[in-house]
Structures are given as structure tokens and as C-alpha cells.
Amino acid sequence: MWKEKVQEYESQIIDDLKGLLSIESVRDDSQATSETPVGPGPREALDYMYKIAERDGFSTHDVDHIAGRIEAGNGDDVLGILCHVDVVPAGDGWDSDPFKPVVTDDAIVARGTLDDKGPTIAAYYAVKILNDMNVDWKKRIHIIIGTDEESDWKCTERYFQTEEMPTLGFAPDAEFPAIHGEKGITTFDLVQTSTFEDSNEPDDELLSFESGQRYNMVPDHAKARVLVKENMTDVVQHFEQFLDERKLQGEGVVDSGELVLTVEGKAVHGMDPSLGVNAGLYLLEFLSTLNLNQTAKSFVEFSNRYLHESHFGEKMGMKFHTDIMGDVTTNVGVITYDNKNGGKFGINLRYPQGFEFEEAIERFTKEIKEQGFDIELGKVQQPHYVDKNDPFVQTLVDVYRNQTGDMSEPYTIGGGTYARNLDKGVAFGAMFPDSEDLMHQKNEYITKKQLFNATSIYLEAIYALCVEG
Numbered sequence: 001m002w003k004e005k006v007q008e009y010e011s012q013i014i015d016d017l018k019g020l021l022s023i024e025s026v027r028d029d030s031q032a033t034s035e036t037p038v039g040p041g042p043r044e045a046l047d048y049m050y051k052i053a054e055r056d057g058f059s060t061h062d063v064d065h066i067a068g069r070i071e072a073g074n075g076d077d078v079l080g081i082l083c084h085v086d087v088v089p090a091g092d093g094w095d096s097d098p099f100k101p102v103v104t105d106d107a108i109v110a111r112g113t114l115d116d117k118g119p120t121i122a123a124y125y126a127v128k129i130l131n132d133m134n135v136d137w138k139k140r141i142h143i144i145i146g147t148d149e150e151s152d153w154k155c156t157e158r159y160f161q162t163e164e165m166p167t168l169g170f171a172p173d174a175e176f177p178a179i180h181g182e183k184g185i186t187t188f189d190l191v192q193t194s195t196f197e198d199s200n201e202p203d204d205e206l207l208s209f210e211s212g213q214r215y216n217m218v219p220d221h222a223k224a225r226v227l228v229k230e231n232m233t234d235v236v237q238h239f240e241q242f243l244d245e246r247k248l249q250g251e252g253v254v255d256s257g258e259l260v261l262t263v264e265g266k267a268v269h270g271m272d273p274s275l276g277v278n279a280g281l282y283l284l285e286f287l288s289t290l291n292l293n294q295t296a297k298s299f300v301e302f303s304n305r306y307l308h309e310s311h312f313g314e315k316m317g318m319k320f321h322t323d324i325m326g327d328v329t330t331n332v333g334v335i336t337y338d339n340k341n342g343g344k345f346g347i348n349l350r351y352p353q354g355f356e357f358e359e360a361i362e363r364f365t366k367e368i369k370e371q372g373f374d375i376e377l378g379k380v381q382q383p384h385y386v387d388k389n390d391p392f393v394q395t396l397v398d399v400y401r402n403q404t405g406d407m408s409e410p411y412t413i414g415g416g417t418y419a420r421n422l423d424k425g426v427a428f429g430a431m432f433p434d435s436e437d438l439m440h441q442k443n444e445y446i447t448k449k450q451l452f453n454a455t456s457i458y459l460e461a462i463y464a465l466c467v468e469g
Helices: 002-007 010-021 040-055 113-132 154-162 232-246 279-287 294-306 357-369 391-404 448-468
Strands: 059-063 067-073 078-084 107-109 140-146 168-171 179-182 184-192 204-211 221-228 249-255 258-264 329-338 342-351 373-381 411-413 425-427 445-447
Touching: 002 010, 002 113, 002 448, 010 040, 010 107, 010 113, 010 448, 040 059, 040 067, 040 113, 040 140, 059 154, 067 113, 067 154, 078 113, 078 448, 107 113, 107 448, 113 140, 113 445, 113 448, 140 154, 184 294, 184 357, 204 279, 204 294, 221 232, 221 279, 232 249, 232 258, 232 279, 258 279, 279 294, 279 329, 294 329, 294 342, 357 373, 391 425, 391 448, 445 448
Parallel strands: 078 140, 078 168, 168 425, 179 411
Antiparallel strands: 059 067, 067 140, 107 445, 179 425, 184 342, 184 373, 204 221, 204 329, 221 258, 249 258, 329 342
16 A cells, blocks of 8 residues: 555655755855855755745744754654755766766666665655645654754754754664664864974975865775985885785876875775775875885874774774674774874774773873874764664564565664664664665665655554554
8 A cells, every 4th residue: 555655656756856866965164154054055955855845735944054844743742754965975986967866767876865865755755645645643743854964963963952852753864674773973083293303314205195085984085295305216116016916096196296196995984994995094004115204104104003904993902892783993084194284084983882982082092192193082972772672663663574574673783873863763764675885985876666665664654653653
């Protein structure tokens, strides 16, 4: 029955999704104002959701243009559906324009199709279809829309300062059957505090280094500018050999007397950096083989000692594992260096329940002070956990099983979804076990089958929770 209902709306779902995907809703602090708190793109995407909601007869409530909600239903309790309309930068190498959606016979290709615009439209249509059916609502529904999920969560932080906390809820921003636990997440910078005067003239001087844009992505590109005093050809040959041995792509070119070295890696989501190839850390490994100036030498040695080829915090002395939530992971997402100020590493660390985070950071801070580094700690989000036997979780999982026949169990992840904003929240879809996960990668797409099946599952789940329940 639910799938047949969704079929009646297929062309509308695709049209509304295409409109949302066409908005380049990447955070842009250079254009941030009180009207566009994280830039004009995210604001435009938020307004787009209000427009389609108002078109369909729903009321909306805006919170400082950084978050808001679409309201439906009746009752005392609130089901929250937490979505986001911002996306990570598109990156290079796409086969089509990432913000001009391509609709094929069986898929839609664009940045945000999986994360999180496709699932947002699926959840919205589940609510719209039930509303069109004139069901007898027993709960209110708040579709809460954020615009800064991919960066600092300023959106939900601001929203929950003044707005009602839903009784329970889900984030359609991960995988089925349901995710009932998420690791703690923090970002911090390891900042070089000591720079050195060189007593002897070094053979090579590192002028600048840059790799990565986001803490929660493995950087797929790194670039260094090096002043090579002599034997430039030898250094280039040595670099090509290094690339060959490590099976990496890259090049060394001479530009205005400076050697420019680049390495290409593989970008993946920072929750499991072992699946990617960190271009920045590999380029630093190569630089450590040169006779560099003292400040740069200290910087590249620090990388090799604590960060390179250490995805699970081993080199930082933070290795930790639990059977329910898995391992600590450490992603080095942003690396910068310049010859005036030294360098810094931007780390995204994720940890399971039971990991003594404060203790670990304190110990590591003391250890690296001796190497001339300090920690600047960003936001810390505690681990989030809902018992998988909770009736709410069981309802969602039962609906998923009912529609798919897949008897998989709910599980926990290293990613962070908006579900952790809720006292009782889980992540629920919209990825299926057979979906190709290209979140944060080039040529991101959602299949029509996945989009419509997710809508159908959300439809039955919301019915079970807000009409029957």
C-alpha cells in the first residue's frame, strides 16, 4: 500500500529534489551576515524548503535564518525529523556539473543527493502524503531543517536554545535499519608554537604547505612550495620515485625558481579515515626525507611521529575499542604551514562511550609541548546512545523489515548525525545495504529506487508513530 501511494508522487518528488539540488548550499563565511549566517547558499536552500511547505499548506517557523521547521500534525508529543540542506564543497573530477542535477533512467546525480537533500525530500514527502490522506494525527511533527551540519552545527545549537525539544525523533541522514548510537566527536588543532632560527644554511626550505578544506574529510590533494638550493633535478627524481613506491599520483614542477610538489590522495568521510588516502600526510612523509630548515623539519617529523598511518589514534596514545561502538578514529583533515608562522594540523577525533577523552587530551597536550606544539580544542560532542530494544527503535526497525524483508539489526556508527541533538533520537536511512556510498565524494548520486523506497519506509514509520501511536 505505501509503495503504491509513493508512486502517485514520483514526478513531484523528483522535481522538488532537483530544485533543492540546484542550490549551491556550501557554507561561505566570507559572505556571512545576519541575513545569511553561514552564507547565501545555505539560506537559499532553507528558504526553498519553506516555499514548498507553504505551497503544500504547511506552516513554517524560521529561527534566525540558520535553522527552522515545517509543522504538521496535532497532539501533545512531537516527533522531530532532523534534516540538513547544506552540503560539503563539490571538489574536482565530476563527470557533470555537481549543482546541475542529472536525472537518468534510474538515478539522480548531484552534490547532496545522498547527504542530505535526497533523504530530506523523502521525509518531507512522507509527511505531505499522510497529510494529503487526511489522517487523524496523534502527534505533532516538526521537520527541523539545519544549514550548518557539515561544519559547526551552529544551526541546531541556535535552534534548541529557544525551540521545543521533540519527544523523540530521527535523522534521515545515514543508513537503515537504524543507528542507535554515535561516537563522541571533537575537532582540535595541533599548533606549532616554536619556530627556529637555522644555525647552518639548510639545503631546502619549506615555504608553504596546504592540504584539506574540512576536518571531517580525508584530504585528496596536497601542495608544497620548496626552495631547493641545489640539485633540483635530484629532488624531482627522488619525489617521482617516492610516488611510484607509494603508488600515488602527483607531480613536481619548477615555478619561478621554486619547486612545487603536489600529491593526489582519496577523499572519504572522516569517520573512517583508513578507507581514504591522506594526500597531506604522504607529502609530509616525502618532505621529511629532505634536509629542511629547522622549523619545517620539526613540523614534518611531528606528522610522522604522531599522525601519519595512524588512523585509530595509536601514535597519539589514544587507541581504544568497545564491542558496541568500535574504535577511536583520528582524521587529519586540514594541514597548513608557512615559513613565517610555522604550521598546524586540524584533527577530527571520534570516540566510543567509555573513552576517557579529557584525560587523553590532557596527557597528549603535555607530551607535545616538549616538541613545540600545543592543542587548541574546538567543540566536543559527547557520545550518543539509545538502547536498541527501546520500543521507538523497534517500531522503526519493524517498518524497515516489513518493507524490505531484510532482518538486519540496528547498529552504532562513527559518524555524527543530527539525531544526537535529541534526548531520544536515532539515525534512520536513507541508505540501504546495497546503496553505493558516495557521500562527500565526486559523482554523488541517489537511485530513484532508493529515493522512493526510503519515502515509503518513512511514510509507514510516521504513520505507525504519529497516527496509530
